[in-house]
Amino acid sequence: MNNIFGLLLLFMTLTGCWATNCQDNFLAFHGSCYLFGDIQLSFYEAEHYCNQHDAHLVHVDDSLEGDFLKEHLRHLKPFDLWWMGLTDEIAEGHFVWTDDNTPAQYTDWHASQPNGGVEDCVVFAAYFGFQWGDLDCTAKENFICEIQSGEAEVVG
Ligand SMILES: [Ca+2]
Numbered sequence: 001m002n003n004i005f006g007l008l009l010l011f012m013t014l015t016g017c018w019a020t021n022c023q024d025n026f027l028a029f030h031g032s033c034y035l036f037g038d039i040q041l042s043f044y045e046a047e048h049y050c051n052q053h054d055a056h057l058v059h060v061d062d063s064l065e066g067d068f069l070k071e072h073l074r075h076l077k078p079f080d081l082w083w084m085g086l087t088d089e090i091a092e093g094h095f096v097w098t099d100d101n102t103p104a105q106y107t108d109w110h111a112s113q114p115n116g117g118v119e120d121c122v123v124f125a126a127y128f129g130f131q132w133g134d135l136d137c138t139a140k141e142n143f144i145c146e147i148q149s150g151e152a153e154v155v156g
């Protein structure tokens with residue numbers, strides 16, 4: 001089932017089924033553009049890096065978007081950690097997105113997470129099958145930027 005989903009995503013990406021016009025190095029999916037940052041930055045450095053590209057750290061809206069990202073990470077870099085734009089640094093246990101300051105509706109935590117303490121920022125973790133885990137915000141990790149639908153130029 002996962003393989004079929006992956007192939008379908010690959011097909012739709014290659015054929016430009018979602019005709020979003022993205023900048024160079026950004027990948028289009030369902031009206032958003034994604035940059036997979038293959039350098040290691042802290043959470044806030046990564047958010048700043050995304051901001052400089054008119055983006056934010058990725059805001060995962062639903063399982064469709066989450067599954068697309070997980071599938072892509074499995075093929076791209078099966079061993080790493082990737083920041084998303086979710087943090088509870090302001091109020092412990094209250095996770096909000098960096099792009100619009102809204103609390104997380106959809107989540108995909110690994111069963112052992114979040115385990116809190118000084119870990120206030122959220123990653124896709126390869127060792128959790130790319131389910132989510134909280135991590136020390138100062139850790140240097142890869143990251144995913146997103147330009148959301150509406151901000152991106154949609155063709156057709
Ligand atoms: Ca999104």
Ligand SMILES: [Ca+2]
Pocket residue numbers: 113114115116119133134135
């Ligand atoms: Ca954790």
